Amino acid sequence: MMFQYILRRLITSIPVLFGILLVTFALGRLIPGDPCRAILGEKATEEVCSRFIQEKGLDKPILTQFGIYISDMARGNLGESFRLGMPVTRLLIERLPTTFELSLAALIISMIFGVPLGIISAVKHNSWLDVITMIWANVGVSMPVFWLGLMLAYVFSLLLKDTPFWLPPSGRISPGIPDQTFYELWGWVVPETGLWSALLNFTGRLNIFNALITGNWVLLKDSIKHLILPALALGTIPMAIIARMSRSAMLDVLGQDYIRTARAKGLRWSSVIIKHAFRNSLLPVVTVIGLSFGGLLGGAVLTETIFGLSGIGRTLYEAITARDYGIVQVFTLAIAVVFVTINLIVDISYAYLDPRIRLN
Amino acid sequence: MTAEINLTPKLDAEELSSKSISMWQTTMHRLLRRRSAVAGLIILGVLIFVAITAPWVAPYDPTVSMLDNIPPQKIKARTAPCIHLLGCPKDQPQHFAGIDGNIRDQFSRLLFGARLSLMIGFSTVIFAIIIGTVLGALAGYFGGWIDNLIMRVMDVLLAFPSLLLAIAIVTVLGPGLINALLAIGIVSIPAYARVMRASVLSVREMDFVSATRSLGGNTYEILFKCILPNALTPLIVQGTLGIASAILDAAALSFLGLGAQPPTPEWGSMLGAERNQVFTAPHLVFYPGLAIMLTVLSFNLIGDGLRDALDPRLVHVSS
Numbered sequence: 001m002m003f004q005y006i007l008r009r010l011i012t013s014i015p016v017l018f019g020i021l022l023v024t025f026a027l028g029r030l031i032p033g034d035p036c037r038a039i040l041g042e043k044a045t046e047e048v049c050s051r052f053i054q055e056k057g058l059d060k061p062i063l064t065q066f067g068i069y070i071s072d073m074a075r076g077n078l079g080e081s082f083r084l085g086m087p088v089t090r091l092l093i094e095r096l097p098t099t100f101e102l103s104l105a106a107l108i109i110s111m112i113f114g115v116p117l118g119i120i121s122a123v124k125h126n127s128w129l130d131v132i133t134m135i136w137a138n139v140g141v142s143m144p145v146f147w148l149g150l151m152l153a154y155v156f157s158l159l160l161k162d163t164p165f166w167l168p169p170s171g172r173i174s175p176g177i178p179d180q181t182f183y184e185l186w187g188w189v190v191p192e193t194g195l196w197s198a199l200l201n202f203t204g205r206l207n208i209f210n211a212l213i214t215g216n217w218v219l220l221k222d223s224i225k226h227l228i229l230p231a232l233a234l235g236t237i238p239m240a241i242i243a244r245m246s247r248s249a250m251l252d253v254l255g256q257d258y259i260r261t262a263r264a265k266g267l268r269w270s271s272v273i274i275k276h277a278f279r280n281s282l283l284p285v286v287t288v289i290g291l292s293f294g295g296l297l298g299g300a301v302l303t304e305t306i307f308g309l310s311g312i313g314r315t316l317y318e319a320i321t322a323r324d325y326g327i328v329q330v331f332t333l334a335i336a337v338v339f340v341t342i343n344l345i346v347d348i349s350y351a352y353l354d355p356r357i358r359l360n
Numbered sequence: 361m362t363a364e365i366n367l368t369p370k371l372d373a374e375e376l377s378s379k380s381i382s383m384w385q386t387t388m389h390r391l392l393r394r395r396s397a398v399a400g401l402i403i404l405g406v407l408i409f410v411a412i413t414a415p416w417v418a419p420y421d422p423t424v425s426m427l428d429n430i431p432p433q434k435i436k437a438r439t440a441p442c443i444h445l446l447g448c449p450k451d452q453p454q455h456f457a458g459i460d461g462n463i464r465d466q467f468s469r470l471l472f473g474a475r476l477s478l479m480i481g482f483s484t485v486i487f488a489i490i491i492g493t494v495l496g497a498l499a500g501y502f503g504g505w506i507d508n509l510i511m512r513v514m515d516v517l518l519a520f521p522s523l524l525l526a527i528a529i530v531t532v533l534g535p536g537l538i539n540a541l542l543a544i545g546i547v548s549i550p551a552y553a554r555v556m557r558a559s560v561l562s563v564r565e566m567d568f569v570s571a572t573r574s575l576g577g578n579t580y581e582i583l584f585k586c587i588l589p590n591a592l593t594p595l596i597v598q599g600t601l602g603i604a605s606a607i608l609d610a611a612a613l614s615f616l617g618l619g620a621q622p623p624t625p626e627w628g629s630m631l632g633a634e635r636n637q638v639f640t641a642p643h644l645v646f647y648p649g650l651a652i653m654l655t656v657l658s659f660n661l662i663g664d665g666l667r668d669a670l671d672p673r674l675v676h677v678s679s
Contacts, residue, residue, distance in 0.1 A: 138657060144608055150631075
């Protein structure tokens with residue numbers, strides 16, 4: 001049953017993926033001006049341009065062009081960035097770890113604080129704690145990420161300077177910190193191309209992962225210090241949403257008959273909350289955590305710009321301002337694919353948590 | 361004992377109808393019982409007042425540098441706020457929110473920014489509601505391939521994080537306030553299309569719709585006179601919350617330099633222009649951000665309040 005559900009869900013995402021490809025393709029064709037110079041840069045010579053036009057079939061009908069685009073994408077031939085002089089795929093693998101680390105940290109922060117806050121305010125409904133949490137949650141969802149980020153940097157990097165609470169305002173690690181990757185340390189040879197090379201390059205750039213498996217505690221401490229402010233800025237909105245959602249889901253469940261029954265049986269209140277109520281209120285919370293991920297990816301553009309992190313978001317933003325459409329196309333595509341995949345995982349976990357969904 | 365006791369209840373239709381309370385009155389009444397919604401309405405009221413009176417209240421021109429004044433004022437760029445009541449020397453000119461990098465009074469810019477933010481919020485949501493409602497209504501009413509086509513396109517729009525898609529659209533259209541508004545409007549369409557489609561599906565087969573149809577009502581009448589009024593509640597709630605996120609997204613676009621262009625007094629672009637000065641002139645970052653937050657907060661509070669006030673299941677719940 002579960003397998004059938006996953007298969008059905010996979011098949012329904014095919015048209016969406018196709019649509020995403022169409023949108024990113026259109027992005028490259030609708031840009032004002034000559035597409036060759038837009039993608040390869042103003043300085044592209046006639047000779048380079050005519051080769052590009054032939055390669056991408058720009059002189060052929062639009063449908064053929066779309067076909068060429070899809071087959072390029074399917075073969076992983078994502079083009080080059082004229083500005084940075086490297087294949088976009090390599091850029092993607094180099095920049096993805098920063099965004100991955102940041103989004104994951106933000107998501108963890110938002111869950112660790114959001115879920116318990118929501119549950120406590122539901123259990124202590126209408127208490128001062130509930131009121132404060134809800135005021136804070138409303139303010140939290142209304143805050144612009146970029147403002148919160150700048151204010152956090154002002155407080156923790158300037159006002160709290162020379163105190164133990166000082167945190168760095170930008171970058172991923174401090175200069176001079178040893179950041180040897182695990183494969184360098186263990187003397188592994190990284191091939192030029194291929195999946196294995198991509199995997200090593202990706203994991204090697206996950207600083208915290210790297211520090212943990214090589215036992216580099218200096219790097220670990222430094223990376224976490226650098227990660228706290230951006231993750232806090234990025235995680236605040238989802239945290240507030242998760243707190244609100246878990247509160248209302250929990251309130252819903254606490255009003256059900258089976259909770260009263262459990263209480264009447266003489267079970268301890270804490271075990272009723274954890275075993276009976278919490279598990280049943282998980283469903284909407286899982287959905288909202290999944291949906292927050294889109295916000296995280298969008299917010300990453302702003303957070304990375306403020307905190308000087310070279311992740312996907314900042315690279316994309318810089319590419320847009322430099323009119324480097326090669327990167328814009330591929331990075332937009334990559335983010336949309338990640339987003340669709342996460343929604344797929346949310347749906348599957350939803351079906352796992354609630355049998356009614358997969359049986360329908 | 362001459363007085364007769366009238367035991368028959370009086371059935372005066374006119375009196376009854378004058379006493380009957382409309383749905384809007386009930387909603388307003390319920391909305392005003394919620395403290396958070398009242399707080400939202402007060403903030404919004406102040407914002408609307410500020411937006412209307414900005415030209416008269418603002419002490420300085422929001423777009424002209426004071427260096428161009430006649431006679432030119434000698435004041436340094438990014439001076440901190442100076443409020444006489446809070447101990448600022450009386451011989452200095454009063455600037456409630458300080459001076460920005462181009463030597464303009466930030467307080468005046470903030471006041472004018474309220475106009476722009478409210479305009480952004482309302483115009484994008486109205487645009488998205490009109491297109492989204494029509495698309496959702498068509499999809500729900502006709503079903504079949506029309507439904508499939510429209511909803512798959514909506515799915516694709518929803519497959520991108522909204523801010524990112526807005527950024528991508530602005531990349532194609534070129535930076536500027538109008539293009540940013542258009543981008544945010546397009547990104548918000550799917551939410552309304554979905555709401556409208558769901559409402560159409562839930563009332564399409566109801567008796568009063570069949571009655572209109574059998575009385576010879578055409579598609580237009582059925583869709584917009586029978587079905588639309590029934591979809592208004594969720595559309596209003598979605599719209600109010602949508603204004604909040606539209607203002608946030610527009611501010612983010614302007615912050616990145618893709619929305620309103622200088623010297624337009626837009627909060628997001630004011631913040632973006634001075635973001636590197638956060639350590640030396642924090643007031644230039646703090647106040648515009650605070651203004652954005654309060655505006656967004658007011659719409660979020662009202663939207664939440666409306667959702668509860670319009671939900672018949674929650675009539676007896678008071679919080």
